[in-house]
Amino acid sequence: MTSQNYTSDAIESRVTPGAGIGVFSKRQLEADEKLYQTNDEYFSVIYRRYWKEVCASCYNYDRGIDWKVKENNIGLAFCTEDCRNTFMSKLDDDMRVFLAKVEEYARKRKQVREIPDLEDDIIPDKRIIEESWNDSQHTLLDIVDVINSEKINKRQRKFINEIQAAGLQAYDEDSEADIDSIKNLTSYILTNIQSPSTVAQTLELSTTLEPYTLSRMLDQQVNHYLAIVTLLPPSLSRFALAAPSIAKILAVDRSNSFGIWSGSSDKASAQSEERSELLGSMLVPSLSRFNHSCSPTVSKSRYRKTWTFSTTNTVNKDSELFITYLGGDESMLKVEDRRQRLMNGWGFVCECSKCTKESNKSD
């Protein structure tokens, strides 16, 4: 068993053959049994396009209507004053300064017009990714030194300006994608300040997928991260995560995060997700030990920020429990197509009982 344990008397995490760690029943489970409900700390990002429509505190979304209660200087909106107070009470003055600086910095991205030549890009492999992040760790330590120096001299100012300028270089015509990346990386640091144990849990998760489809995205994320660290007030500089940890969290994020779909806010189902908009994403490490099966035994649903996991049928004691990583209609696909989607999206060959049975039949 690992620290990724569950408080429930019904389930626990255990090692499972071929797929790292999975979630198992500790006793016989009935159909429709609620297994786990969480409001745990997590990393999350509401995509820039939707920031005025999604309450940053409870994720309330009402058909795309803008919320009136706003904290403009940190780029967040709230459905009620209560939600604003709940959210803001968790931020001390230094955190507010940091988030306001990030918002100001992210807004500058919209003014960048220059699009680099996008030809001849490669997909970075594990070695290239590790080298890039490891190399950036030296720069990160230099930045932290500058932040903590009593008086910043001309040379140090120039160094910080260069780091910040590099973070604003466009890699995509869609400036909002860059802003989402800046905000997502900021949420890693914020979570490290507010809940270091969440970061520790996340670093324990396994993933089979690299987070980048192109090397310019890797460069850009390294540049974004270093620029964000320059914005930390001295008192918070010790919370800057080491660059290799950021690389790991990004990889886990890509294969473990749950989408925040507009349709699943008030009644969650795979079908409503299909028809709705993707408002953001959240990574909940305490829910990330469930492996995938194309014939799942557990369904997950979200009401605002609370996730509930329930059984779909009876489950014997000591059985592994599975959710599906695929959307509603995807479960109807042929085994080859399902496996391809899981390979593209999560980087593994699905060996679930349904795929194994169907692939034996088609051989």
Ligand SMILES: C[S@@+](CC[C@H](N)C(=O)[O-])C[C@H]1O[C@@H](n2cnc3c(N)ncnc32)[C@H](O)[C@@H]1O
């Ligand atoms: C959300 S995590 C699940 C927890 C993970 N097993 C762990 O040890 O942290 C997703 C990862 O689990 C593995 N996985 C999940 N379902 C699988 C399956 N049906 N077949 C093979 N590997 C699977 C893959 O490595 C995938 O990237």
